[in-house]
Amino acid sequence: MTRRVALVTGGSRGIGAAVAVRLASEGADVVITYARSAERAAAVVTQIEAAGTRGLALEAEAADAGALVAAVERTVAEFGRIDVLVSNAGIAPYGPLEEVTLAEVDATLAIHARASFVLAQAAARHMREGGRIICIGSSLAERVPYPGWTLYAMSKSALTGLTKGLARDLGPRGITANLVHPGSTDTEMNPADGEEAEEERRFSALGRYCDPADIAATVAHLAGEGGRNITGTAVVVDAGTTA
Ligand code: NAP
Numbered sequence: 001m002t003r004r005v006a007l008v009t010g011g012s013r014g015i016g017a018a019v020a021v022r023l024a025s026e027g028a029d030v031v032i033t034y035a036r037s038a039e040r041a042a043a044v045v046t047q048i049e050a051a052g053t054r055g056l057a058l059e060a061e062a063a064d065a066g067a068l069v070a071a072v073e074r075t076v077a078e079f080g081r082i083d084v085l086v087s088n089a090g091i092a093p094y095g096p097l098e099e100v101t102l103a104e105v106d107a108t109l110a111i112h113a114r115a116s117f118v119l120a121q122a123a124a125r126h127m128r129e130g131g132r133i134i135c136i137g138s139s140l141a142e143r144v145p146y147p148g149w150t151l152y153a154m155s156k157s158a159l160t161g162l163t164k165g166l167a168r169d170l171g172p173r174g175i176t177a178n179l180v181h182p183g184s185t186d187t188e189m190n191p192a193d194g195e196e197a198e199e200e201r202r203f204s205a206l207g208r209y210c211d212p213a214d215i216a217a218t219v220a221h222l223a224g225e226g227g228r229n230i231t232g233t234a235v236v237v238d239a240g241t242t243a
Contacts, residue, residue, distance in 0.1 A: 001023060001026035001027040001028040001084075001220075001223065001224060002027035002028075003027070004027070004028045004029070004083040004084060004223075005028065005029045005030075005031070005075065005079040005080070005081050005082050005083050005084070006020070006023045006028045006029070006030045006031070006082075006083065006084035006085075006086065006223065007030075007031045007032075007033070007071065007072065007075045007082055007084070007085050007086070007119075007123065008020045008023070008030060008031070008032050008033070008086040008088060009032075009033045009060065009062060009068075009071075009086065009087055009088050009089040009115070009119065010032075010033065010034070010035075010062070010088045010089030010090060011030070011032025011033060011034065011041065011044055011057070011088070012032065012034035012035075012037040012038075012040045012041040012044060012057070013037060013040055013044075013187065013188060014185075014187030014188060014189060014212055015088055015136060015182060015185060015187060015212045015215045015216070016032065016086070016088040016089065016136075017032075017040075017044045017047075017212070018211075018212030018213050018215065018216040019086050019088065019212075019215065019216045019219045019220075020032045020044055020047075020048060020055075021044065021047045021048060021051065021216070022213070022216035022217065022219070022220050023084065023086075023216075023219075023220060023223060024047070024048040024049075024051040024052075024053045024055065025051045026220055026224065027052075027053060028053060028083075028084065028223075029053045029054040029055070029079050030048045030053065030054075030055050030056075031055070031056045031057075031058060031071070031074075031075045031078070031079070032044055032045070032048075032055070032056075032057050032058070033057070033058050033059070033060040033062075033068075033071050033089065034057060034058075034059060034060075035059070035060075035061055035062065035089070038057070038059065041057035042057055044057065045057050054079070056074075056075075056078060056079075058071045058074060062089040062090075062110070062111040062115040063107060063110040063111050063114075063115070065114065065115070065118045068115055068118045068119050068122065069118060069122045071119075072085075072119065072122040072123050072126070073122070076126050081126065081128070082123050082126050082127060082131075083127065083128070083130065083131055083132065084131070084132045084134070084223045085119055085120065085123040085127075085131075085132070085133045085134065086134045086135075086136065086219060086223075087115065087116040087119050087120070087133075087134070087135045087136065088135075088136040089111065089115065090111060090112055090136065090189075091107075091108065091111055091112075091189075092152060092189050092190070093108050093151050093152055094148050094149060094152065095148055096147075096148065097147075097148075097150055100150070100151050104151065105151060108151050108152065108155045109154075109155050109158070111155075112155040112156060112158070112159070113155055113158035113159065113162070116135050116159055116162055117162055120133050120135075120162070120166055120177070124166075124169075124170055124175065127170075127173070127175050128174075129173060129174035129175070130174060130175075130228075131170070131173075131174070131175035131176070132175070132176050132177075132178075132222060132223045132227060133163075133166055133170070133175065133176070133177040133178070134177075134178050134179070134180060134219055134222050134223060135159045135162065135163060135177075135178075135179050135180070136179075136180055136182065136215070136219075137156045137157075137159045137160070137179045137180065137181040137182075137234065138152065138153070138156040138181055138182060138183075139181045139182065139183040139184075139236055139238040139241050139242050140152060140153045140156060141153055141156035141157040141159065141160065141181060142181060142234075142236060142242045143241070143242045145203050145241070146199070146203075156181075159179050160179065160234065162177075163177050163178060163179045163232060163233075163234065164177075164232045166232075167231040167232030167233075168232070171231060171232075176222070176227060176228070176230060176231035177231055177232060178222050178227070178230060178231060178232070178233055178234065178235065179233070179234040179235070180215060180218050180219055180222070180234070180235050180237060181234055181235070181236040181237065181238065181242075182210060182214075182215045182237050182238065183200075183204060183209075183210055183236070183237065183238020183239055183240075183241040183242070184197070184200040184201070184204065184209045184210065184238070184239070184241065185209060185210040185211070185212060185214070185215060186209045186210070186211055186212070187212060192209040197209070200241075203241050204238065204239040204240050204241045205239065205240025205241070205243045206239040206240050207239075208239050209239070210237055210238065210239055214237055215237050218235050218237050222235070
């Protein structure tokens with residue numbers, strides 16, 4: 001990853017922070033975005049720099065297409081290029097179907113699906129041969145084992161079409177596009193000691209949660225040389241929840 005530049009959205013904590021630090025440990029300069037956690041984003045930049053590479057944190061609301069394009073443009077302006085895009089920022093709307101509002105539908109689709117499209121389109125304008133676009137989906141896009149997740153699952157399923165289309169649009173330029181579907185992963189979104197955690201563990205073949213580092217390892221593989229012939233597909237990292 002030496003001399004490569006990565007942009008990771010939602011890099012202030014959880015899976016995005018683990019991905020950012022992992023890519024830095026492999027030699028990449030890494031720009032992260034956040035919505036509200038400026039201090040925590042700064043702490044992740046310190047970890048990136050401790051790996052000996054350059055880091056930068058930018059505020060960029062994922063529902064704001066202009067802010068996302070600006071983050072891509074700032075990455076290129078500061079670092080001269082963009083090689084890896086990891087579209088990770090996300091939320092977890094959950095609840096009875098009857099109570100989901102149209103505002104929640106629009107916000108969730110904007111943060112997950114529209115943001116990933118806008119980021120990919122903006123990054124593709126600058127990416128060179130060897131570029132990598134990686135979206136973070138969810139195992140709930142593959143299988144929905146419990147009620148209450150219809151909106152979330154729908155918003156993450158949209159990333160399948162996005163990834164396949166990007167693979168075809170950008171393949172001729174030597175750019176890959178892939179999707180990583182985490183299962184239950186121990187973050188603030190879904191703590192391994194949370195109320196639903198035991199049930200989620202029971203649904204997994206291995207009987208355990210993933211760590212953010214597990215997701216980061218798969219992203220790093222796809223982003224590196226090992227991912228050169230993997231495109232238009234999804235890798236599920238879910239301890240066997242969808243088995
Ligand atoms: P997390 O710990 O809650 O972190 C979410 C990250 O996204 C933070 O950096 C947050 O920034 C950022 N973010 C949230 N809303 C945003 C918005 N509107 N605009 C810009 N940034 C925003 O979540 P996580 O568990 O790491 O999840 C990361 C991704 O993995 C998400 O797409 C999620 O759907 C997916 N995922 C997670 C799990 C799981 O079990 N944890 C399972 C499957 C998929 P701030 O810190 O500034 O708020």
